[in-house]
Amino acid sequence: MPLVQTRGAASAQGFGEFAQASAVPNYIEDVFSCFLYSGNSSTQTITNGIDLSTKGGLVWIKDRTTGSSLRHQLYDTARGATKSLQSNATDAEETYANGLTSFGTTGFSLGDFIRCNATGYNYVSWTFRKQPKFFDIVTWTGDSTSGRTVAHNLGSVPGSIIVKCTSAAVGGGWPVYHRSLGNTQTAVLNETSAAFTYGYWNNTTPTSTVFTLNGDSDVNGTGKTYVAYLFAHDAGGFGLTGTDNVISCGSYTGTGSNPNSITLGYEPQWILLKKSSDTANWYIFDNMRGMPVGSADAYLFPNSADAESSTDAISPTATGFDVVATTGAFNQSGQSYIYIAIRRGPMKVPTSGTSVFTPVAQFTTGGYPRPVVTNFPVDFAILGDRSSSWGYNLTAQDRLRGGTRALFTSDTVAENTGALSSFASNTQFGDGWVSGSTNAIYECFRRAPSFFDVVCYTGTGVARTVTHNLTVVPELIFIKCRSAANGGLVYNKTIGASNYLQLFFTGEGDYAAGGPDAGPFNSTTPTSSVFSVGTYSNTNGSGATYVAYLFATCAGVSKVGTYTGTGTTLQVDCGFTSGARFVMIKRTSYPASGSVAGGWFVWDSARGIVAGNDPYLLLNSTAAEVTNTDYVDTYSAGFEISSTAPIQINESAKTYIFLAIA
Secondary structure: OOEEEEOOOEEOOEEOOOEEEEOOOEOHHHHEEEEEEEEOOOOEEEEOOOOOOOOOEEEEEEEOOOOOOOOOEEEEOOOOOOEEEOOOOOOOOEEOOOOEEEEOOOEEEEOOOHHHHOEOOEEEEEEEEOEOOOEEEEEEEOOOOOOEEEEOOOOOOOOEEEEEEOOOOOOOOOEEEEOOOOOOEEEEOOOOOOOEEOOOOOOOOOOOOEEEEOOOHHHHOOOOEEEEEEEOOOOOOEEOOOOEOOEEEEEEEOOOOOOEEEEOOOOEEEEEEEEOOOOOOEEEEEOOOOOOOOOOEEEEOOOOOOOOEEEOOEEEEOOEEEEOOOOHHHHOOOOEEEEEEEEOOOOOOOOOHHHOEEEEEEEEOOOOOEEEEOOOOOOEEEEEEOOOOOOOOEEEEEOOOOOOOEEEOOOOOOOEOOOOOEOOOOOEEEEOOOOOOEEEEEEEEOOEOOOEEEEEEEOOOOOEEEEOOOOOOOOEEEEEEOOOOOOOEEEEOOOOOOOOEEOOOOOOOOOOOOOOOOOOOOOOOOOOOEEEEOOOHHHHOOOOEEEEEEEOOEOOOEEEEEEEOOOOOEEEEOOOOOOOOEEEEEEOOOOOOOOOOOOOEEEEOOOOOOOOOOOEEEOOOOOOOEOOOOOEEEEOOEEEEOOOOOHHHHOOOOEEEEEEEO
């Protein structure tokens, strides 16, 4: 790769020496993490994949379950471990030897300090790594000189700057510069007050190398020490081409109506929001604690020690977020609001199936939500009872709709809102659906470019496109109406956009409606950024709400394909090296006469893809798992269809579609 010039570490005195560095792509998952954990009143290491010890950064921690004295805790590498600031207070820096004790190459370590790590308490940590065009930290000693410039290494014009005196409890607390307020106004992070005119920034707009201060003791008092956290705005610098934006510091005007749509150009995972034209709290939302479409969002106040609460305020979209609340704190007509938004990850294309898919078969018992260990954040799960038929055997649940929402793969009914599942974990899924003590199966997926995506949208009744973030052309799309009893429809690249399959359909055959139909997908092939829907109520009824699950072939990870049956042993090459851990098969050829019972067959390695019998479930059926058949066998490059497989899976000269995951 070519070499580029990058600046050394910045300081108040100026830039360090220039250094040579490789033009390696940057991704949001390498510089930002929202990680949830439970305290243990001992020591523990939080492994979030962020290199703080060599790159530098900020860790912001807050107890979620109680308020009172459990203030926000901000630790950064510029000041050093154990040194804490509180965003909800004007206090000077405090040192806690048992707080955040060290910064590592893959996260940070904690002592037993109650504000960071007490038994029975749940915490959220937001980690911001220093990276040009994303985030920087600067420290300086004040001199009371108006027009004082402070050098930074953000590599772009800051969109927002948050300043705190670390050596004294100054009256102004945490002054905030935000590009939408301009260089004559400020907001205060630890207060609810509206933005006001004051000269902290010396009426001077920051540049890509410096920001300017006046002589006020809140930002530049003689002998006092300060820290500033700098956030970029739409500066590019990320992704394979280095042009993708991952952070935006913007504003909007309230409309008093739902939705008030904000365009970022990406789906956010973290939002800091403040009504700037009047008194209101600051709010932090993130998709790990819960920022679902159509139900309550978890929030914390940076200006308060209050425990986490929730309200239906915002809904992420593929290109930004909708403000759905109409109240003054979020969307009062004519009022002004400022925000900092960070892009959802991961941005990297996966190279291993185990990083984005895990099947878990376990005996469930006890209260909800039951832990299902995955070792990655689960965005989508198909789950159900393996051993008996109890009405709706398999359900589909996802992070984007929230853990209380469930859809049934075998029925046309609308979304059920009685689930008690939880997606609030970086390493597991919380089952709140499978009832009683029973054998259960959980097919757990993570969203990732080129592999899998989830999109929620509202129908218009008029042919349209829907934006997605799969980054490649979808080859398999499942769409289900959430708000009404409409059957789930399926697009597949093999049968084309003028045809469709029905997920709940119990018969076989090419297309559930008996032939070509332009309605559901508007006879338009998807692209790497949008898919099309027509006027059918199943995919685009006016005012109805929908969820879409999009899959694609990702080299060595997943394969959306087709095969022609032989009636004998058939090996299906998916380009894998250690075989498939998930296989879904659907027949698409019409039978010669009559009907062929069957449907959407699903196998996985947790229940067994072996040389002997392989248990399967049907997505379109409430029937219990079938355990005494040997239809699918192991094959290192993919999977093998056995010679004993029935015509639903392997009839000579008939065609079948499949999804396989390594």
